Amino acid sequence: MxxxxxxxxxxxxxxxRVRHTNTLVIADxxxxxxxxxxxxxxxxxxxxxxxxxxxxLLTPVFKIGRIWQADExxxxxxxxxxxxxxxxxxxxxxxxxxxxxxxxxxxxxxxxIRTGDPTPYGNLILxxx
Numbered sequence: 001m002x003x004x005x006x007x008x009x010x011x012x013x014x015x016x017r018v019r020h021t022n023t024l025v026i027a028d029x030x031x032x033x034x035x036x037x038x039x040x041x042x043x044x045x046x047x048x049x050x051x052x053x054x055x056x057l058l059t060p061v062f063k064i065g066r067i068w069q070a071d072e073x074x075x076x077x078x079x080x081x082x083x084x085x086x087x088x089x090x091x092x093x094x095x096x097x098x099x100x101x102x103x104x105x106x107x108x109x110x111x112x113i114r115t116g117d118p119t120p121y122g123n124l125i126l127x128x129x
Contacts, residue, residue, distance in 0.1 A: 006057055010040045014111040015062065018128050023105065025112040026051045026058075026124045036107050043116035050117040051124060052088045058126070064092050065129030070099040073121035081119060 006012055018024055025031075028051060029043055042049060058064070067089055073096070074082055105125050106112070 005061065008040070008042060011042060011113065014038060014040050014113070015058075018062075018110050020128055021065075022128050023109040024126045024128070025106055025109045026054050026126065027112055027114050028117040028119060028122050029115065030118075031112070031114065031123055032103075034106055034112060037109050038111040039114055040111060041114040043114055046116055047118055048116045051115050051119065051122045052084060052117075054113055054115055055088050055124065055126075059088070059090070059092075062126070063129040064126050066093045066095060066127040068095050068097065068102060068105060068125040068127075070102045070121040070123065071096045072099050076120040077122070081122075085122070 006015070014024075025037075029046065033039065042054070069085075073085070099121060102123070102125065109125065
């Protein structure tokens with residue numbers, strides 16, 4: 001029986017299918033449903049878990065080559081929130097693009113993890129290295 005790290009079997013199953021250059025979306029509570037990709041909904045309540053909770057659990061075990069995020073994130077959030085995200089990104093290359101362009105990438109992902117995060121434009125697309 002697993003006792004540490006990621007325990008959710010549906011999330012583990014999804015992660016096991018991500019290969020080199022495949023993408024994975026970590027989304028907030030209000031992100032639209034995309035019927036063409038698998039969604040693992042781990043939202044518990046408003047704010048739990050957050051996108052960064054998931055990213056911080058993935059980073060040690062999932063080789064991330066690039067992160068995409070909407071340009072609007074910086075203009076809509078406090079400098080403290082932007083710094084929290086930057087801290088979690090570490091040295092992983094980040095590409096910011098218009099939210100509409102960001103959403104065009106979503107249907108090509110292997111799957112989407114829905115969180116309870118309320119951070120505006122805090123959604124991420126991770127590319128596996």
